[in-house]
Amino acid sequence: MAEKKPTKVEDAKARSNQLRGTIAEVLADGDAEKFEHDDIQCMKFHGIYQQDNRDERKGKDKHYSFMIRTKCPGGRMTAEQYLAQDAIAAQYTYNDSLRLTTRQAVQFHGVIKGELKTTMRALNQALISTIAACGDVERNVMCSPAPLGDPIHRQARALTDEVAAKLAPATGAYYEIWLDGEKVDRGEQIVEEPFYGESYLPRKFKTGVATPEDNSVDVYTQDCGLITVHDGEKITAVNVLVGGGLGMTHRKADTFARMGSPLGSVAPEHAADAVKAVVSIHRDFGDRTDRRHARLKYVVDDRGMDWFAEEFKRRVDFALHDWVEVGPLQLNDYLGRHAQGDGKYFYGVWVQNGRVSDFEGGPRIKSAFRKIVETLRPSVVLTPNQSLLFADLQEADIDTLEAILAEHGVTKPTDINGTKRYAMACVALPTCGLALAEAERYLPDLTDAIEAELAKHGLEDEPITIRMTGCPNGCARPYTADLAFVGRKPGVYDIFLGGRLAGDRMAELFADSVPDGELLDRLRPVFETWAKDRRGDEALGDFYNRVFAGDELRTKVTGAKENPSELRVLEVVG
Numbered sequence: 385m386a387e388k389k390p391t392k393v394e395d396a397k398a399r400s401n402q403l404r405g406t407i408a409e410v411l412a413d414g415d416a417e418k419f420e421h422d423d424i425q426c427m428k429f430h431g432i433y434q435q436d437n438r439d440e441r442k443g444k445d446k447h448y449s450f451m452i453r454t455k456c457p458g459g460r461m462t463a464e465q466y467l468a469q470d471a472i473a474a475q476y477t478y479n480d481s482l483r484l485t486t487r488q489a490v491q492f493h494g495v496i497k498g499e500l501k502t503t504m505r506a507l508n509q510a511l512i513s514t515i516a517a518c519g520d521v522e523r524n525v526m527c528s529p530a531p532l533g534d535p536i537h538r539q540a541r542a543l544t545d546e547v548a549a550k551l552a553p554a555t556g557a558y559y560e561i562w563l564d565g566e567k568v569d570r571g572e573q574i575v576e577e578p579f580y581g582e583s584y585l586p587r588k589f590k591t592g593v594a595t596p597e598d599n600s601v602d603v604y605t606q607d608c609g610l611i612t613v614h615d616g617e618k619i620t621a622v623n624v625l626v627g628g629g630l631g632m633t634h635r636k637a638d639t640f641a642r643m644g645s646p647l648g649s650v651a652p653e654h655a656a657d658a659v660k661a662v663v664s665i666h667r668d669f670g671d672r673t674d675r676r677h678a679r680l681k682y683v684v685d686d687r688g689m690d691w692f693a694e695e696f697k698r699r700v701d702f703a704l705h706d707w708v709e710v711g712p713l714q715l716n717d718y719l720g721r722h723a724q725g726d727g728k729y730f731y732g733v734w735v736q737n738g739r740v741s742d743f744e745g746g747p748r749i750k751s752a753f754r755k756i757v758e759t760l761r762p763s764v765v766l767t768p769n770q771s772l773l774f775a776d777l778q779e780a781d782i783d784t785l786e787a788i789l790a791e792h793g794v795t796k797p798t799d800i801n802g803t804k805r806y807a808m809a810c811v812a813l814p815t816c817g818l819a820l821a822e823a824e825r826y827l828p829d830l831t832d833a834i835e836a837e838l839a840k841h842g843l844e845d846e847p848i849t850i851r852m853t854g855c856p857n858g859c860a861r862p863y864t865a866d867l868a869f870v871g872r873k874p875g876v877y878d879i880f881l882g883g884r885l886a887g888d889r890m891a892e893l894f895a896d897s898v899p900d901g902e903l904l905d906r907l908r909p910v911f912e913t914w915a916k917d918r919r920g921d922e923a924l925g926d927f928y929n930r931v932f933a934g935d936e937l938r939t940k941v942t943g944a945k946e947n948p949s950e951l952r953v954l955e956v957v958g
């Protein structure tokens with residue numbers, strides 16, 4: 385059989401001269417409206433996506449602009465950095481908004497080509513980088529966002545920063561192109577990327593650090609998930625999971641969402657090197673001939689954990705110990721006021737689908753946040769649920785903060801009920817080029833309708849993770865949710881049920897290709913039986929899983945199923 389060839393993206397990376405390509409030249413060419421294939425791939429490593437806003441298309445003519453994504457380990461930033469981003473959004477985005485992402489970063493949409501460099505420089509002046517926010521490298525490293533003053537959390541944050549630093553790309557291309565840095569003389573064959581090499585990784589790589597008290601990073605969905613083990617004062621070991629990932633393709637059973645598998649545990653001082661060793665296995669064994677099969681999860685799934693553990697041990701000079709049981713994980717969204725553990729306070733504000741904007745006739749979230757930061761100068765932490773914490777506050781600041789929220793029509797975070805507070809949607813239309821259906825712009829209406837339906841049974845305040853994505857790539861991590869909607873085509877969704885708040889079980893495909901007008905009708909029998917037959921305060925996903933899905937701890941799910949599970953519910957409900 386003929387050997388499969390590396391993908392076009394592999395070729396583009398290899399000939400990019402360590403992420404330079406012709407980006408600088410095309411940028412300087414005022415007549416060029418857009419970048420071409422190789423540069424588009426390269427620019428992702430710089431944190432930039434070329435997009436086509438589908439609302440703005442004129443006939444077949446695409447409307448090009450750029451999305452810039454920041455890299456922000458653990459979602460932390462200073463007041464000054466927040467304000468700089470608020471101003472950048474006002475000046476350079478098409479809709480004056482900051483978009484908080486599911487990986488604790490910020491996206492700016494609709495930046496025009498002529499202002500790309502100025503925007504990048506403005507970010508850099510605020511000491512905000514975008515390098516490796518996208519591309520086939522270690523992406524933004526996530527960390528449970530709080531409580532900030534607690535010693536365990538401090539150590540988890542330090543580990544997050546260590547992983548991010550160890551795996552940052554070393555190329556000087558970013559500084560040359562965006563900051564007019566000195567050019568590296570490639571004639572001397574300088575090896576700029578001793579770890580990544582000329583072709584970087586076969587695909588993106590994601591790492592998240594969880595504590596047993598807070599799995600908001602969805603640790604099982606990361607390529608490499610770390611769970612800290614601690615005695616209350618210090619981290620005593622770090623559990624390592626490998627091979628998680630969510631992207632899949634509709635009806636293709638050889639693509640799947642997968643939970644990370646336990647590799648074992650390592651001493652805390654070796655945890656960052658453990659991640660680096662895992663990344664190196666991806667670099668060396670990931671499939672460079674098929675981007676749909678290139679994530680680490682396929683290496684793990686194809687070769688098995690025994691092979692993986694042996695390969696890992698060959699690459700490190702420290703011990704791999706047994707996995708340490710840490711008990712059930714929890715999800716904490718930290719809304720409202722909390723003590724930080726160091727005498728100060730933090731305050732979590734719910735941001736619906738991460739969109740920080742002044743909504744016409746609705747809450748003026750962007751203005752409220754700006755005023756809070758200008759007045760109180762808090763640190764800011766982005767959460768993995770697309771929300772935001774104001775931190776390092778004095779107790780007396782809380783009243784001021786709540787008054788500013790009220791003044792701008794922002795609902796008090798603790799008044800958000802269980803149906804909505806854990807809900808997330810990806811960006812989808814109009815900017816995402818891969819979107820098949822709406823997500824961010826549709827989920828608010830749908831959660832209103834679900835809330836009203838659940839209220840008939842007094843269940844609207846039950847904590848449920850409801851997640852929606854415009855395609856099966858999984859950007860809002862739908863497959864670990866109690867209830868998820870995954871876009872199939874405009875106005876049509878697959879429904880998944882059976883994950884849970886702890887994020888340690890996959891949902892399953894419940895019904896496929898359901899028109900948006902019928903989503904609620906299809907779910908009504910499940911809600912009714914949940915209300916009637918739940919045990920104690922059994923959550924929606926747990927109930928569904930026990931009664932309809934055989935109480936299975938699913939670790940894998942595909943979007944290809946002959947008989948989605950709705951039939952089982954209909955049989956029971958009659």
Ligand code: SRM
Pocket residue numbers: 433435451453484485486487488489490491517523524590605628629630631632679738770809810811812815816817818857858859860861
């Ligand atoms: Fe994502 C691609 C948005 C988190 C899996 N994701 C995209 C792109 C860049 C579309 C593209 O390639 O052209 C989307 C840009 C939309 C836009 O207009 O802004 C996009 N992903 C997002 C964000 C902004 C969703 C959000 O609403 O917050 C998240 C940015 C995170 C960040 O700050 O880095 C985002 N994406 C995720 C997650 C969740 C996570 O990482 O915790 C996943 C699932 C986990 C995983 O990676 O397996 C995810 N995004 C994907 C995939 C599928 C990858 C795969 O293995 O198949 C793609 C498509 C691809 O890479 O080919 C994708």
Ligand code: SF4
Pocket residue numbers: 810811812813816817818819820823853854855856857858859860
């Ligand atoms: Fe786009 Fe699909 Fe990701 Fe949503 S899940 S942002 S539609 S790639």
